[in-house]
Amino acid sequence: MALLEQVLKNALTVPVYDVAEETPLELAPLLSQKLLNQVWLKREDLQPVFSFKLRGAYAKMVKLTPAQKAAGVIAASAGNHAQGVALSAKKMGIKAIIVMPQTTPPIKVNAVKRLGAEVVLHGEAFDEAAVYAKQLMREQGLTFIHPYDDEDVIAGQGTIALEILRQHPTPFDVMFVCVGGGGLIAGIAAVLKKIWPKTRIVGVEAEDAASMTQALAAKERVVLPQVGLFADGAAVAQVGEKPFEIALHCVDEMITVTTDEICAAIKDVFEDTRAISEPAGALAVAGLKKFVQQRGVSNLSLGAIVSGANMNFDRLHHIAERTELGEKREAIFAVKIKEEPGSFKRFCEDLGAQRVITEFNYRYADDQEALVFVGVRTAGGYAEQQQLVQHLRELGYEVEDMSDNELAKLHLRHLVGGRVPGLMDEKVYRFEFPERPGALLNFLSRMSVEWNISLFHYRNHSDAFGRVLVGVQVPDQHHADFEAYLDCLKYPYTSEQDNPGYRLFLSSK
Structure with missing residues (x-):
């Protein structure tokens, strides 16, 4: 396939080490002993911006024409890609604008600003930020640097595979790679399959953001109506066109993992390296563990990409809380x-x-x-x-x-003992509220005065979104209006009316 050949050629020639480091491939002794396999970790969390993303960003930007460099670049990102573009622009001495959602935590915004990029906050989610970034691109004549759907970006990520080939002379039996938009797995698969055709390439996604899993099953790209945000670095509703094309030819299978399994993998990485991965950064390790447990394999050589470590410290409490369940x-x-x-x-x-x-x-x-x-x-x-x-x-x-039971793990264990006899017409939902001023007021101001809030429990883990459990008394004749209200909010939600945890601990019936 022409695209595969071009990615491999570009990966061999792109000068990513102007900004990136050759990261170590390390044996994980504790994980290897526990799983009865040799487990190797490719430490992309040790890059200058703590993720692999600067490879692809620089691979694209170094090929810009003099006129494009003079005009500057623009990107939309809430985290790792933003820092990769910002650092590459600083190295090249060109202007960079990064459009980030208004819900982006200050630690990520400040990290991009410290690298010299101009930050524009717009919209509540990535999609709105991306649309605005492309509007600014047209208005100002900037070049848009896509986070994954670009053959040069994919080739930049493919340089990770070239390093693996040098660092581990014998082929891995299985290589595990996290998947968001697909640029990372496309680059690694395009290179490894050419040299190690028998190495099995396994993509790993969060089960509530499994866009590549569904796309490969359907043999066409799909758009997820909603994506989970815990592994925010890989929360993409639709994989890129070029990554999908490569994945069809080079990815052998996909595995999905739960939030608890991701948290357990973060702990595993920490115990072997004393480094803390972000949730998306530990996806591949979570998938590796699940693969071994499901297949019962042993004495294999298994590799996993630890893809990033950009995480707010305050999230550690939530991760530690869920780790034991994941294990x-x-x-x-x-x-x-x-x-x-x-x-x-x-x-x-x-x-x-x-x-x-x-x-x-x-x-x-x-x-x-x-x-x-x-x-x-x-x-x-x-x-x-x-x-x-x-x-x-x-x-x-x-x-x-x-x-x-997500309701139980997120809310009930902090809210037990709330049964109220005689409470009528209660509807219970879990929401993800954007962490910005006015989010709660927006929720309340759109609500009919005829509906009464009967339960409200909020938890935040320093994410872009807070987890909220809400009970509202809505008469049956108002149900259609209430559903319309929920859709109008545009806050992701899940009905918990039939959840056994609600029935046992909170319902009046």
Whole structure:
């Protein structure tokens, strides 16, 4: 395929080391021992801007004509690509404008400004920022630097594969690469498949942002109606045209991972390197672990790209909270116990003397039964978790496993004990509110005065979006109007009306 040949040719000749570093390929001894395979980490988190993105940005910008350099460049990005373009522009002595969403955390905005680029804040999400960036491009005669859908950008990312070939003379059995827009996996696959055709290339996406997974399954690019934002560096609704074309020929399979699995992978990288990856940066490691667990393989040589480390420190609390669940070293349950003295002690005895309780949330409801939210330390993975549920049920307890319930993990464990008898017509939704002034006021001002807020729980992890659980009393005859209101808000939302966590702990019924 002509595109593959051009990417390989460009990767061999682009002078990325004007700005980038050749990053190490390191054996991960602890992860290797745990997984019974040789695991190697390609440390792109050690780049000057803490991600691989400057390779592709510079590969594109170094080929600009003198007139294009004189006019300057523009990009739309909320993070890593912005810093890559800004550093490349500084190195080349040209003007750079970066359009970032208004929700971009200050730490990322300031990082771009320190590199000398002009920052323009526009829109609530990347798509709006990109549209405005292209408007400025036309008005000012600037050159747009695309984050992934460009053969020169793809070739820049392909230089990572050239380094791997030098650093690991024997072919890997499997190489794992995170996927957002697809530029990284396209560049790596185009180079590796040419030299190591038997190496299996596996792309890894967050399960709530699986645009490449769906595109390859459909044999055409798709547009996701909504993408999850936890792995924000790879949260793309539609993969690029050129990356998709390469992926069709060179990517062997895709794996999707959960938020909890990403958090566990961040911990794994830390334990082997003492470095903290951003969620997108640990995607490949999460996929590698899942691949090994699902296939039961051993004694293979496995590589993973640690693609970035641009993360706000404040997010670490949330990540640590979810890591044990991702490793299946903790399970959370809703359990009914008798409302009588000694019932908690008896429950702990029934769990087993050696079992560690990680949390216990309870509030009195009536004098017959108590409903508790309990976290329990486990060591044997999913099988042990299921055995524990069965054990408790055999002892007469009513148990609901909440370990994979987002409502429970994000909100319930901080909000247990809110059942209100007689509450009528309550609708419950999870939202992602943009972290900017006026977001809550916008939510409230558009709401009909005939609807009453019955529940509100907000959590922020220093992301561009806060997680919000909202209950609203809406009479059935107003349901169509309420759905229209939700769509008009343009805040991503999920109905939790049928969630067992809501039914057990919060519903009035």
